[in-house]
Amino acid sequence: MIDLDALRSLRAVDTHGSVVGAADALGFTPSAVSQQVKRLERQTGVALLERVGRGVMLTGHGRHLVEAGGRLLADLEEVEAGLHRRADRVSGHVRLAAFSTAMRGLVAPVARRVLDEHPDLRLTLVEREPWDTVDLVATGELELGLVHTWGDVPLEIPDHLVRTSVAADEADVVVHRDHPLAGRGRVTPHDLVDEGWIATPDGTICRQWLSRMYDGTGRRPRIAHESMEFDSHLAMVRAGLGIALVPRLGRAPLGDALVAVGAHDPAPTRDVVAVHRRTMSDSPAVAVLLDALTDRGRAG
Secondary structure (H helix, E strand, C coil), rough: CCCCHHHHHHHHHHCCCCHHHHHHHCCHHHHHHHHHHHHHHHHHHHHHHHCCCCCEEEEHHHHHHHHHHHHHHHHHHHHHHHHHHHCCCCCCEEEEEECCHHHHHHHHHHHHHHHHCCCEEEEEECCCCCHHHHHHHHHCCCEEEEEEEECCCCCCCCCCCEEEEEEEEEEEEEECCCCHHCCCCCEEEHHHHCCEEEEECCCHHHHHHHHCCHHCCCEEEEEEEEEEHHHHHHHHHHHHCCCEECCCCCCCCCCEEEEEECCCCCCCEEEEEEEEEEHHHCHHHHHHHHHHHHHHHHHH
């Protein structure tokens, strides 16, 4: 009999291109993943991995097992979700990933209540960037993910994932209270063309949206400093190092030194979307988490 946990490990090696990458995604040690793959090789009687330089790749047999086994795992997942729905039972292990502001503004405020109401449910939370979350949910390494999309900046979501709108979020231009724009009710990109921005790194969704805001100005935003964390953005604005575009969701209190100024033409808005595999659609555990997150998102 094929060990399903070992099959999941082999699929993770294929997805992440290495035993180390698979171990990191699954929360195991590389040694544990290697042992699971070796056990699978003993069970099947064929080699599933081969060494290529310092890394590994699937053999033809391994590729066949991952493709056929993936369908098997999906079918079993759908059967299990249907059983839980028939039994009206919220149980099992849900691994949920979210970007940092959603973790602070949506997930953390509801997680404890959901667990208290459903003691048979296990919940594991991890922070990931949206594109990583989509990949991990798509390949079965997470059950539920929260991602964001800004305006017309696309985030590709595969067809076998279901998307549920959880919240609408808006960003403000955050400036120091001594900044000339601090007294303005709203600003446009034309008001900001000469400003130095504190922004997320190039290639991130938030950075792409900041660049799109400038489309009608004939200019590009002048990036003074880069940071992945919005809390760091606020600290640098507080120090007088520039201005920042910071979403309201999960935003730390601005205090007396900072002022949030609304922006328009265009308004910087983003959709917060939950994604899960279609095979999990009947899962009561996924349903209660989606309901809790959506209620929190509507409450603002």
